[in-house]
Amino acid sequence: MPKVSDEHLAARRRQILDAAAACFARDGFHRTSMQDVVRASGVSAGLVYRYFTGKDDMIAAIVTEWHDQRRILETGTPDERVARYLDHLAGTAETARLSVQIWAEAVRDPRIRELARRNVDDPRTATADALRTMPLAAGIEPDAFARILIAIYQGLVLQTAWDETLDTETYVRTVAAVLEAVTRP
Amino acid sequence: MPKVSDEHLAARRRQILDAAAACFARDGFHRTSMQDVVRASGVSAGLVYRYFTGKDDMIAAIVTEWHDQRRILETGTPDERVARYLDHLAGTAETARLSVQIWAEAVRDPRIRELARRNVDDPRTATADALRTMPLAAGIEPDAFARILIAIYQGLVLQTAWDETLDTETYVRTVAAVLEAVTRP
Amino acid sequence: MPKVSDEHLAARRRQILDAAAACFARDGFHRTSMQDVVRASGVSAGLVYRYFTGKDDMIAAIVTEWHDQRRILETGTPDERVARYLDHLAGTAETARLSVQIWAEAVRDPRIRELARRNVDDPRTATADALRTMPLAAGIEPDAFARILIAIYQGLVLQTAWDETLDTETYVRTVAAVLEAVTRP
Amino acid sequence: MPKVSDEHLAARRRQILDAAAACFARDGFHRTSMQDVVRASGVSAGLVYRYFTGKDDMIAAIVTEWHDQRRILETGTPDERVARYLDHLAGTAETARLSVQIWAEAVRDPRIRELARRNVDDPRTATADALRTMPLAAGIEPDAFARILIAIYQGLVLQTAWDETLDTETYVRTVAAVLEAVTRP
């Protein structure tokens, strides 16, 4: 019985998942056929179904990995968190495109929506807690401002998904200036 | 002779388009079958094709209407624009969900992407011009800050699409406070 | 009650039938939609169904008219018949194309096949009778040669349907020479 | 691993193509639905599309095979060609019916028309060349008489398509006698 190593299994799974992610980022979940994934991954149709129970399972795996990208804003000193937040504003275009597809899927699939919302809520709560320890400009509600910071991140992801040439550097600098103006009144 | 009135024709088109928009907002463009639209609109399959050449044409019509929702930030005094911008932060959940589906579609369809980008770029340019006439906090680049305002709008749309209960009021007030902090240094 | 004249009715019917024949000759019966006929005839969809019970009825009407084009070889002196036969070898391309479509339809529709076969058999029998009164070259069976003359006619119709530029004149002259060689041994 | 043999693949293709040809011969190309072909071939709907890109491709394959039935009159001594020509006058009824359907399709599809015309022109040219080396009865133009021989063939195909009981033997004998009368003046 050709029992192969766990590394081999994991590598195969990665190979399929990466190919699928590339397809999904480009064409969306529903315009990507399993044949597309099969072709892109270089394995056979049958094999895909030994690693994933079906298309939905594959989507779930990709969404789960995407979901784990949060936690950026949940640990460290406020300054560290700000630095990491600003860093992450500049992501790759493919990641951005995949995110947008997942956002759309979150609209119709409650389980994905749950994950997507936690990707907003967990960092937001953590950020709001941090903001409450700081002096804030007049009228700034910590919780709402935390939500605004998430929105700024999401908006940039969206704009990056549509325009690879977008100059994130100036954008990041100005976000920093906004943070400065609001938290150092 | 059943050469019916133009109003009737327009109303029929609306009826189909509204039903389609509701389907698309809920399930996305590709998970919505024409049968779904047919069922939701209450007309027959054949009739849909008298008003639209096909599914793509229907999507195009919906995207075009969505695209015309911009121009909010392009006319009036700065104060009027700010008021209108803040007003529009609080949209309906269905509109938000449809927007997210269109964003996702914009990733794969260049024509839709073009419209989506213009929905960002036209207001952004107009806003940046207005910002240049105002005193700004240190480090705030007019163009980047205009983009941030769009991002804030987009982020709220996204969060509204996932969570109907989201309290937009506090959010809007805090956005106003951010504007205050940045433009009245 | 707007009771119109019989001439009007007949003219309307002709108008529709001619438009239909043109469509059928170009695209065949099954690639021509009723919408095509409606468009080509310039009347409304509903009106077509006041003159014909349906598409099949319209086809039947056209096939019946086509069927009445036989009888060429059934009356007159042998010489007159030969002259008329040779004359009819050179038909218009549109008529030829319509004939080919009818032939194909005759393969699947027994009623049309019956008419098509009578278009072969009636002239054939009449011709064979005439041939039996003439001296024939060695080995020429009157009935088979009559069939051959029909075949020659059909073959030219077919070749005309595919090639409008076909030179029928030389062809007709050589058919006459064949007749000469066979009937004047 | 079900990388099945090439023979298996070819056999499957044949199975589908034969079933399709039978359907097309009986009902014509446009009255035959893919479901009909699927039913007749005994395979699933999906499988048909692994062997043919669509209905048009299947028609093209059948027409191409049909087209290769020419060349009968292009090689060998004149006597051999005559023998083969007379042999082929007696074809099967199904082949005849398929030919008629292809002829009709040739009227509307320029690519099929091209093949159909070459099925006339290639043998005709070869035959005319052969005829030019022979003594001919008065008034017989080699090229026109070659065309007449094609017409005789086509006419018999057509009459066979409508009438399976047609006695081809007498017909063939009389065609031979005509050839005799014309080429041995």
Add this chain to the structure above:
DNA sequence: CATGAATGAGCATTCATTCAT
């Protein structure tokens, strides 16, 4: 008499999934 909006069954085709090898 005449219109053309409306119908819905039927069509060609795709695609997630299975299973014999």
Add this chain to the structure above:
DNA sequence: TATGAATGAATGCTCATTCAT
């Protein structure tokens, strides 16, 4: 383990026909 041929339900769309006006 790995393959890819095979399945069949579902999709977007067309079209002959009807009927309210």
